[in-house]
Amino acid sequence: MAERLSAREAIALLTDDFTDDVTVEVTGEVTVEVTGDGTSDGPADGPLGWEGYDASHALAAARTGESESVVHGTAVVDGQRCVLVAFEFGFLGGSLGRRTGDRLVAAYRRARECRLPLVSLVATGGSRMQEGMVALTQLQRVAAETVALREAAVPHVAVLRDPATGGGWATVGAGADVVLALPSAQIGFAGSRVRPPDADPAAYTAEGQWAAGHVDTLVPGLELRAAVGRWLRLLTGGGPRLAAAPVGPPPALAEVSAPATGWEAVALARAPERPRAGAYLDAYVEGRAEIRGDRCGGVDPGMRCGFGWYEGRVVAYAAQGGTPTRPAGYRTAARLVRLADRLGIPVLTLVDTPGAANDAEAERAGAGPAIAEVFAAIAAARVPVTSLLIGEGGSGGALALAAAGNTWATPDSYFSVIAPELAAAILKRPPEQAPATADQLRLRPQDLVELGVVRGIVPRRA
Known part of the structure; x- marks a missing residue:
């Protein structure tokens, strides 16, 4: 199993500089002010009235120092500016709820509007049960923002941490243009507690996903900054002006003449x-x-x-x-x-x-x-x-x-x-x-x- 880093530890490992950007978020047409304990105006115990949900939320905030399961802001990675999203697995398993969706939407939109590449550090167990279908529909919101990001020609690089499962993997992670993964990370749509008992555990690892062609590169943590920086330089190196003329064909390497027959x-x-x-x-x-x-x-x-x-x-x-x-x-x-x-x-x-x-x-x-x-x-x-x-x-x-x-x-x-x-x-x-x-x-x-x-x-x- 890969080392489980907190969102802030992962950010520190990857970035040269990071500026948090989670004080005000947008839910549809409603602006939501984030309070110190991570709560906001809304029904007690969430949209389902799930008894004890508010208390669990507050406990997760106290334990992690975060107000939700996603942190986002602007960052510099190996000299390259980007918008950064980092999941905090210690906050209710990095699960996606309505407020998580708000933050993801805000990050995607900031990347699109500022024309900065998006980098996602994914560590999530999936959708939040205590919010039911309200949580699951956040995947649709992420999918819509993914499409908008692509249409705006803004690249997205995802880094899969441990674990990256459920809807977070199936949208934020797998929806990226380039997918990197930390070695030995648990990766799969099915989390560890919902798989068939006879399932091959190797299929749910970074190495298994790489072998099957779902992950582009396995990158050790200490090499992550250079790897992501290289991808950001390459994926942002195009544009209408540079693509206007074709590249020339490379010269031949073999010292042979054109064949007679x-x-x-x-x-x-x-x-x-x-x-x-x-x-x-x-x-x-x-x-x-x-x-x-x-x-x-x-x-x-x-x-x-x-x-x-x-x-x-x-x-x-x-x-x-x-x-x-x-x-x-x-x-x-x-x-x-x-x-x-x-x-x-x-x-x-x-x-x-x-x-x-x-x-x-x-x-x-x-x-x-x-x-x-x-x-x-x-x-x-x-x-x-x-x-x-x-x-x-x-x-x-x-x-x-x-x-x-x-x-x-x-x-x-x-x-x-x-x-x-x-x-x-x-x-x-x-x-x-x-x-x-x-x-x-x-x-x-x-x-x-x-x-x-x-x-x-x-x-x-x-």
């Missing part, structure tokens, strides 16, 4: 020693931070997506690693493109796959819909997308990541409607006819330029 092009692209996406990212994209997973329970290790600095500005990247791309990979890439588009950050894709994964598991996971999703995300992007073919371009599984009208190729790459061996088999040709079929497919980089499929062949790195 189609089969030579295939051999160059399949060479084990050929530079892969990792080499291109290391050579050209600095200060990277990666997102992970499709938020549907899937992770494709062969697809790397994230943000970094390239050509002096922030760029979002989606890079295939040379393996058959799985549905989770396409959905993660689509998630990346949509986020970059919303924040005004140009996109760079590195295309390299023999094709989409075609096993039964991939079909059950929705290979077709996932490919359609990334096609649509790139087609709908308002920010410029630049694509570089760095290896194999196997059919629609590769084309899905290629920008129409702004795709380039390296000399050691090829793009084909189908692999030459498969084309020969479909045409009922013997296997030895695959090289000749490769020539007929006109899949060499120079053929692709002539056909208008790619804009040009990038030169080698100087």
Whole structure:
């Protein structure tokens, strides 16, 4: 189990400076003045008249020094200004009640109105039973503010502490653009007391959620300030002016010339020693931070997506690693493109796959819909997308990541409607006819330029 920090301890761990902002809040159209003990005008024992609720509330305030389960204000994290929300688990389990909702709404709105990124330090057991459905409907309020924040192109980074469960995880946490988690933290929609008795406990941990693609990065507490600061710099590094022009394609890394034949092009692209996406990212994209997973329970290790600095500005990247791309990979890439588009950050894709994964598991996971999703995300992007073919371009599984009208190729790459061996088999040709079929497919980089499929062949790195 992760160390349980109070809201103030978590704030101190993360921030350079913090200014509290909880003296006046808004509930609908009614301004609520917060008193010293955290109470406000309203029915005794809350909206349900739950006997003893006022006393429990007062005891929680005395024990924690807080007037509610959420603290919010403006902060500086690693030099970056933001609006900060921190849950106090010691206050009635960090649960969400009406007043908690007021504070969350106030924080989201302040972030939107001031155009400051929102950072949420989540530690909650869920909705407050003593307020019944009034408490649960706070999730709808948070969801509405999440939508408004996204429409205003204001980024949201969530840090999951211990525990992060129930509606707080399902709205504030999982609704963020980037989700970080402290190692060993308990994370899950179902809290520890309401799970099936035979449930696998590993599924409810930060590590389990990371493995399933619901958490982007596990960050130890001492590294949290630098990690959040890096994300804030990257996610606020876009905008209409910077996204107006596409980034240029990276130069080729391999010292090879354009192939003489189609089969030579295939051999160059399949060479084990050929530079892969990792080499291109290391050579050209600095200060990277990666997102992970499709938020549907899937992770494709062969697809790397994230943000970094390239050509002096922030760029979002989606890079295939040379393996058959799985549905989770396409959905993660689509998630990346949509986020970059919303924040005004140009996109760079590195295309390299023999094709989409075609096993039964991939079909059950929705290979077709996932490919359609990334096609649509790139087609709908308002920010410029630049694509570089760095290896194999196997059919629609590769084309899905290629920008129409702004795709380039390296000399050691090829793009084909189908692999030459498969084309020969479909045409009922013997296997030895695959090289000749490769020539007929006109899949060499120079053929692709002539056909208008790619804009040009990038030169080698100087």
